[in-house]
Amino acid sequence: MSGHERSVQYRHVVEDEAGQRIDNFLLRQLKGLPRSRVYRLLRKGEVRIDGGRARPARRLRTGEVVRIPPVSDRRRDSSADGQLPAGLAERLRDGVLYEDERLLILDKPSGVAVHGGSTVRLGLVEALRRHRPELPFLELVHRLDQETSGCLMLAKRRSTLRRLHEQLRRGAVEKRYTALLLGRLRGSGPLRIDAPLERLPAQGRGRQVQVSKQGRPAVTEIQVERRWPQATLVTARLETGRTHQIRVHAQHIGHPVAGDDRYGDRTRNATIRDSGLRRLFLHACSLRLRHPDTGACLEVQTPLSDELQAVLDQLPDP
Secondary structure (H helix, E strand, C coil): CCHHHHCCEEEECCHHHCCCEHHHHHHHHCCCCCHHHHHHHHHCCCCEECCECCCCCCECCCCCEEEECCCCCCCCCCCCCCCCCCCHHHHHHHCEEEECCCEEEEEECCCCCCCCCCCCCCCHHHHHHHHCCCCCCCEECCCCCCCCEEEEEEECCHHHHHHHHHHHHCCCCEEEEEEEEECCCCCCCCEEEECCEEEEEEECCEEEEEECCCCECCEEEEEEEEECCCEEEEEEEECCCCCCHHHHHHHHCCCCECCCCCCCCHHHHHHHHHHCCCCCCEEEEEEEEECCCCCCEEEEECCCCHHHHHHHHHCCCC
16 A cells, blocks of 8 residues: 555544535535635545545435545644654543453543544544554544543444444434533423434534524433532433534523533633633543444443532532
């Protein structure tokens, strides 16, 4: 394989990317590249979906493999010499929650994007590939927002990726999150939020999502764990995996996630900062699934970081 071919990317379409047009997908992946260049890549057949050519309007489906060719004038990470930023290698090593020959589950740090882009020099996947060069294959199974911490699955085999995507499509992967919502949420039993979500065109603040009858089905179940006068700690279980689902559903019921600068409440966020919150209070606390090789039940958990626990300890008693 030539040096040119080694720089080809193979991106697997995850659930929240399904339905996107391939041209829009490429514009997000190759940020800073002129739109005309993206269409030229498609026209020349350099971009492939599961090995075949694609027209710009072709919509992606979960589990498909997109071949993205090397682009010489794409903005590059300044640390392209292969050296990871100081401290990141240690965080990746210490963040392993589960690993075997097929699957890697990490406790993703808040503030680290899963993929690099025009505003992010080095994403988690790119950093892992540098940190673990012995792994010939490493791809995201699903995504977490940049500011969300917690359980993140990566496949080490192509067959593993396909099997886990199938579990995700069937709703067989249970994903739970710990979130601090602004305001005192009432009720004792689980709250089921069934509100379709529509993705809006990307704007200055990035991708935006809203509740809309024209959107895709989205269901979140929320269970209250503890209340304070100005906030409520909850466990959220996802029945679907839409972009920004918990954040938009929380806003929809009038209790946005604490520290959310996109969908949150600026005034109430300022109040909660007095307790030391400096990030989005959303943490992927557990995953439950069938192991893609053995079929055995696999459950992985990770507690709140010291940073988030300290925020709870600073909140005034009810």
